[in-house]
Each structure stands twice: as structure tokens, then as C-alpha cells.
Amino acid sequence: MKDKAILEYEGKKYEFPVVEGTEQELAIDIKTLRSSTGMITLDPGYKNTGSCESAITYLDGEKGILRYRGYRIEELAEKADFLEVAYLLIFGELPNKEELNQFHEDIRQESHVDEEMKKILDAFPKSAHPMGVLSSLTSALIAFNPSSVNISSEKEMYHAIIRIMAKFPVLVAWTMRKQKGLPLDYGDDSLGYVENLHKMMFKRPNKDYVKNKIVIDALDQLLILHADHEQNCSTSTVRITGSSHAGLFVSLSAGISALWGPLHGGANQAVLEMLEAIEADGGDTQKYMNKAKDKEDPFRLMGFGHRVYKNFDPRAKIIKKAADEVLGDLGIDDPILSIAKGLEKVALEDPYFVERKLYPNVDFYSGIIYRALGIPTEMFTVMFAMGRLPGWIAQWREMRLRGEPIGRPRQVYIGENERPFVPLKKR
Ligand code: ACO
Secondary structure: OOOOOOEEEEOOEEEOOOOOOOOOOOOOOOOOHHHHHOOOOOOOOOOOOOOOOOOEEEEEEOOEEEEEEEEEEHHHHHHHOOHHHHHHHOOOOOOOOHHOOOOOOOOHHHOOOOOOHHHHHHHOOOOEEEEHHHHHHHHHHHHHOOOOOOOOOOHHHHHHHHHHHHHHHHHHHHHHHHHHHOOOOOOOOOHHHHEEEEEEEHOOOOOOOOOOOHHHHHHHHHHHOOOOOOHHHHHHHHHHHHHOOOHHHHHHHHHHHHHHHHOOOHHHHHHHHHHEEEOOOEEEEEHHHHHHOOOOOOOOOOEEOOOOOOOOHHHHHHHHHHHHHHHHHHHOOOOOHHHHHHHHHHHHOHHHHHOOOOOOOHHHHHHHHHHHOOHHHHHHHHHHHHHHHHHHHHHHHHHOOOOOOOOOOOOOOOOOOOOOOOOHHHO
């Protein structure tokens, strides 16, 4: 039994239980704070607020640790494939062969997207950002799968999960093909999940698709590294949307919108655009470091810093190594990789970054690999969404199964006090 936390205010003492997680993280349980004291807590950006108890992902930002369901990210990235990791995140255990085959078979049965969805895609201009298109298509799927909306049993939940795991890669591929002017394709169910995704994205109408193992393995690893990251901005959005009992697909669509921002998943696109701008500007990394440090300049070093990692992001370490290997294996000499490494070296020695504990995050090197794999820059965040899909699903499922209450933060009002209405002619 942990000690209680005591709050003292205006001569009165209030006691609150302290909750301990399985990794000895401590939290003050303030469920009764308002009813006992009349006060609330104020924590913009939720920097100190735990929104839930969760058994999915553990991370220690100080030590640079990330584990899915207890398994180290380094081990999963090396030894598992994306579909196994998706199963692990969603259902809590690594699947045995039979379970994995069944999971994959169920997904294959649902891999068709209604032809009418193509009309919706058609209505978007080619210039539309793929994240906006993906979010809209994910939401539109509800109209074609109405039984996935009101979920009252685990069986219905399973079906909704299978449907979105099956249809989402098709939407991802269509989003890119639309932009590139390629005919839409349904892929090939005889292939592995990630290989099929790759084929759907890249198959040309006048050419046979040839599998490249280096490319598929790199893509698989990137998807695993993005698969979950506990209560980040998009995941919290998925959970809070779903907490009103909105369906899975629309909760995911909300999560995709949240991921789009450059301070979150959109950083991978922003990093590459930044590296390209530095290259076009003569490769002077110091100039951009100075801009990032200048408080008068809105420029930030994209791909650096993280709300919870105050040490190396373990995913960034894996991706940096993978970037070297993939570019080497594919025989690509990308000057942008050297610029990124140069920038990282300068930043890691610069007191501004050292004092603020700003390290490269998952997005710093991922864009370089995506680019080597032939994925257009505007699609980078879509690839992040593809990877994050099982994490969002797992978090949504956990929230629903635990019967969590609707998410509804409070506020401290700082506006006008009551005042009389002034008629228009007197204003
Ligand atoms: N470049 C320059 N300075 C930075 C950067 C950066 N990338 N990141 C943080 N800082 C500075 C801030 O200006 C602030 O300085 P101050 O204390 O002198 O005011 C200090 O470091 C703390 O930064 P905050 O913005 O308060 O940290 P917060 O936790 O709110 O933000 C965030 C984290 C949004 C990731 C931030 O580091 C950032 O904007 N990074 C660049 C965008 C990015 O790469 N996002 C992807 C994150 S990973 C992901 O979502 C998948």
C-alpha cells in the first residue's frame, strides 16, 4: 500500500491515494479532488496528467526505453513482422502460427473496398494533401460498413478491427495512386500484408510487380517502429473521440487529422523539406542551428525534441542505422543523409540542445528511408498513419473494454464576468 498524497490548502488537509503502475510509476489519483476541495488541476498540454491506465505500451523518456506489451522495440523491430506486432498490440499477446494465420485470413476476407468509394476519391483534386484525403476516406468507410459503428459485443469489435486492418492499406495506396495519376488497384491477397501494401502502392499498369526484399523489410520495420507510442496527441484524440462511443472508423479519422500536424506525425514531411532547403541553401547546417536557437525566429529544428523523450528516442537509433543500411543496399547516395548526420552531430554538442535535452526523434531519419523507397514526401505522414493503425485500434479497444467515461476536461474561465446585453444600435 502506497502512502497517500496530502494537499494542504487554506489550513485544511486533503488526502489522495497514490497509484503505482507495474513499472513503479507513481500517480496521484485526483478523482475526488473537485468534490472534496472544489478545485480542479490546471495542466495545459497535459504535461503532468495521466489520462488513463493502460497495459499496451511502456516508455521511459529519461532512459530511452520503449516496449509494446512488455517486448523491447529493438527486439520486435528485428525479429517480428508488422502483422504479428499489430496482433500483439491489439490483443495483448504475440500470436502463435495458427492465430496469426487466422488473423491474416480474416483480414484477406475483408480486403475489398466498395467501388463507390472511388467516386469519393475522384472528387478530390489531385493537389489535395494525402492526409486530408485519407482522413476523409476513413470516415467515408462508415457509410459502406454501418455495422461497424454501434459496437456492443467483442465479436462486433473484432469485425470492425478486421475490416479496418484490411481496408486501410487499400485507402493508403489509393491516396498515393490518385496523386500520381495511377489506376486504382486492389492488390493481391496471396502476398504478405506489407508486401501487398507495397504492391498496391507501386504496381504499374504496364509492368509486372517484382518484390524487393530489402524494400519490404525496411517498410515492415518502419511500420513496427511507428505502431504505438502510448498517449500521444493522435492516440489521445482517438481515445477521446471513441469515449463518446463514436465508432472505430470515425475515431481513427480524427486521429489521422491530429497526426497530420507538423509538431506530431507531420514532422517527417517537415524534416525532409527542411533538409532539402538546407541542401538548396548550400548545406550550411550551422546557419539553421542558429535559426533554431533564435527565439525571434519561428524556425524549429524539425525531427528534434520530444514531449517525453529527454534522451535518445530508441526508434531514432534503429532508424538511423536502417537508413545507412537501406541506402547502402539499394546503392543510393543521398546527400540529404549526410546533411542530417551533420545536423545531428552539431546539435548533440550544442549547449542549447544539450541543456534542453533535445535529441533526434523518430521522424528525423524516417523520411530519408521513405524517400529511398520511392515514397513521395507528402505521403510520409500517411505511412506513419499506416504504422500507427494497430496502436490506435489497440488503444480504442482498451478504452472501450475498460468502460472508460467520456473524456471531458474542465477549464479555468478567464473571460468577462456577467454583463448586460447592449442592443446593436447602442454599440
Ligand atoms: N528546435 C528548437 N528548439 C526546440 C525544439 C526544436 N525542434 N524543440 C523544443 N525546443 C525548445 C523550445 O523552444 C523550448 O525552449 P525554451 O525552454 O527556451 O522555451 C524547449 O526546447 C522545450 O520545448 P517545448 O516546445 O516546451 O517542448 P514540448 O514538449 O512542448 O514540445 C515538440 C515537444 C512539439 C516535439 C517540440 O520538441 C518540437 O516542436 N519539435 C519539432 C517538431 C517535431 O519533430 N515533432 C515530432 C515529434 S515526434 C512525434 O510526434 C512522432
